Amino acid sequence: MVLPSPKAWLRTIIFPSKHQMATQNTKSLFLSALILLFSAVFGSQAALDAHYYAKTCPQAESIIAQTVRNASIYDPKVPARLLRMFFHDCFIRGCDASILLDSTPENKAEKDGPPNISIRAFYVIDDAKAKLEKACPHTVSCADTIAIAARDVVTMTGGPFWNVLKGRKDGRISKANDTINLPPPFLNVTQLIQSFANRGLGIKDLVALSGGHTLGFSHCSSFVARVHNFSLVHETDPSMNPEFASLLKKKCPRPNHNGNAGQFLDPTSAKFDNEYYKQIIAGKGVFLTDQAMYNDQRTKSMIEAFAKDQNLFFGEFAASMIKLGNVGVNEVGEVRLNCRRVN
Known part of the structure; x- marks a missing residue:
């Protein structure tokens, strides 16, 4: 299926022909469906933006970068662990920082699942988040903090830089049993x-x-x-x-x-x-x-x-x-x- 451009769709919707106007009532439901499809196809990633915190917390990325750098100097294993943290978070329930939630008496969380026990760098995100809350209260999500930190460890160790799209929100569910869905190192x-x-x-x-x-x-x-x-x-x-x-x-x-x-x-x-x-x-x-x-x-x-x-x-x-x-x-x-x- 080849979809028309967003502009072409809008032109058809806003400026219908006489024939279209004559059959408007019979096509109203179909038109509504097209509008919903338009929103799904062309707007599904609209919430994420490289400049999401430009006005609400412009210092967010520099705070995270400095925190990650300081931690990596103290512990050389931090870069690998933060990069792995991002992978493991996104592979379970999507990139929603569910990997950061602590277990409770009623629930064993992802971070205590066997594949995540060796990550041991959760304190770095805790530190960055504490600084972010002080600078910009209730603004920067934990999910975005992980994504930015993962980019930073790659760049600071000689790898590429990219603009991290931001605007993720944090999830409320984390289950250790879900970590069985992480790809183990023996798959074909x-x-x-x-x-x-x-x-x-x-x-x-x-x-x-x-x-x-x-x-x-x-x-x-x-x-x-x-x-x-x-x-x-x-x-x-x-x-x-x-x-x-x-x-x-x-x-x-x-x-x-x-x-x-x-x-x-x-x-x-x-x-x-x-x-x-x-x-x-x-x-x-x-x-x-x-x-x-x-x-x-x-x-x-x-x-x-x-x-x-x-x-x-x-x-x-x-x-x-x-x-x-x-x-x-x-x-x-x-x-x-x-x-x-x-x-």
């Missing part, structure tokens, strides 16, 4: 594609956003199955570089290793770059999902393109982050005064 490519498609994201978004692993670190539990008793035939995953597999095996000497040991997903993990894709091509992807994408024709060519051209990767990553930030946007929620609890 078809499952990954479907997981992203369920959020309105395409294959290019999957490959580009996976590049966020350039800042990541993984504990042994997420990849140890690849280096111990992988199958009846292979002790380690044959798709993995043998020397790299040996290194991971030394770092995680037991299949049931429960410590804090692990591996950076990229040897230049403090810098946002395209090294992650080069590692995958070399058979040094840490997660099964990472390596699987290079062995699938639907994703292989994009991995090779991003490994070859960092600027291409940066542009696609920024575009996909904007797209991810539009997932499940809450336009009728609240602006929490404290990100850990509903108002």
